[in-house]
Amino acid sequence: MKVRSAVVAGVLGAVLATSLTACGSSSASDTDSAGGSGSGGDIQLGAVYSLTGPTSVLGLQDSEGAKAAVKYLNDNGGLLGKQVNLTVLDDKSQPSLAVQLVGQLTSRNHVSAIVGPDEQTAVTAAVPAAARAQVPIMTNGGSWPGPLKADQQKWGWAATTPTTVMIDRFIDYFKATGVKKVAVLGNGTSFSDALPAYLATKTDLPFTVVVNSKFTSGAVDVSPQVLQAVNAKPDFVMSWMSGPDAVNVVKTFKRLNVDVPLGMNGGTTTPSFVDAAGKDALTGVIAGTYSAQLYDSLPADTANKTQVKAYLDGMAAAGLDAAGGASNAIMGWESVMSLADAIKTAGSADSEKINTALAGQHFVGAMSVWTRTADDHAGAEGGYLLAKFDGDEWKGLSNPAS
Template structure:
């Protein structure tokens, strides 16, 4: 009798255990190539993977409010557009792709809170973001500890240098930007410069690279000035720079700072070339700076001037595809920041495909990804988690309120 009772009790327990094990089986599936809009071919999915149609959850932390919102809003829009494209083409190997957005409010602490929430509550397999270098650095520390793959949309070189497992980024770094600007200055015979950079991690990163590479290009820094991200005026720093023998001024920051600088420089009759970093390479700079923007030089990615890209350029086709899609969706031209988000999700989807359905291998697989994006030609490796070079950057000048490529 006792043996019969135990049998009646153990049978449903064993059955429940089998159901539970079956539900936990699955995992991430191979991804469709979002850049080409194609699905993974038939027969590539494991039988266990076919049984699951649950969404693949990815987190995206962007600066949707605060000073970095001109970066974060277009990044979010580009990602939303691409998610629709991927899912319309059948998703990621038959599974829908779900991106869960969080706003870090342009704040480092909020960014870390957001990534913790995405991991603990949403169980995301990877995360995109953030828009700014400071928030991204905080997120990267947490993501590395959690072994969570992360692709940042921020520019600071220290996000991926030194290399950390699973941490990648899409924008050109301050190293790339610095070298491209110095190449231009050398061509023009300019040897003495002044710098005026934001004191945040992005601006400080530029300062460090300018100091590091100036001797290599025969350039002397005659003045170094900083400003706070929320400072309403930089006229005192500009007045000091005007009193030097600087032949050019390099500014590094994100809007509105650079726009304020060029307006005040014009008021002070600072008649030397002003070169801005790619942190302000967008239409917002033109809007904020107004007529004062004319004559300003800038280092940027090719996406800033899509109609001026050589048709034979390897990036030309994907830039056209992205620009056409973005304009149709939002009735406006995309900027480089939108491109960072678009490339980030495309790289992640390609990584999911190459990981063969195993999300735990995503970080390792991304190191081998080769991808032609709107920002540049990415070639990740174990030694390089940015995968770009300064050669994919261009110099532009603002003429009549528009960016014009300098040949």
């Protein structure tokens, strides 16, 4: 598969576009025929991801997964006897630009469907734009549907297991291990605030939240908030954030010699995070991760084990780094493969027919098993596991009490 780049004149200036096809016969700027078919009748898909800016840590990985999925499809005969082209546009971590790029993909590139964006604010902005164009968009934000109203969701879908599933994994772990008091540590972002908000909706928690301590994202010294959490004498501290803030928390726990167990959300099990936080500081930390990272220890009867292997093999075949299965690339892969399944079911690259197929989809993916309906546009059944860092690598908790 060739990867070709072209500069596309976007409504807010030049943005990077990458067109992927097995034969490399068409560039992003050339796909201008209707119905999702460009030159040679190829099926046209679009992607809006943050390739630059603050949220590019997610977008770059997601886009790699989407590219690998397209290569995998094309290497295995394409869809409906046609090759698949993917046009990837950079929203530069700007939700307003994501909206306009959705418009560009639908009106200029005439895509059948879109994958992305990757950050929840951008998702909230982009989904209504896709609805106006009547083109399905398979998003990668972790808090679907967020503030989107029901009438805005008709053409919007999610291929990321909700954060609440990971929280439920921790709740099960606490039940099994007898945790009675939990401290929550956040950085004031909407993602971070989703943890205490979700816990507040639960009426049967086996534990009490003893404190919700927050610092401002980007703070240099978070020791006051860590000490506030620890001084509440919890049995466990849940830190819910990503990137440098999460690294700061881990290092602060180590520096203050905190001996209370620490749990973290997904995105913290990648090799790059381990390098940033330090193996010694991470030892004993429990975090949510994808089944792909724990593939070798998955039971033989795991429902999606075959799909997990296809993802890992597909990333390798594309020459891309799956970070030992911890990469968020799995979300981009899952988005493309979800759309591919719907296109096969519909027997067409027509946008409306794809959307109808998604509304009745049962799909076994690499991240989760998905049962999507007209009322549930995510439909994830599982999708996250818990792992503990043993001083050298992440090991899956074979049961909640491990």
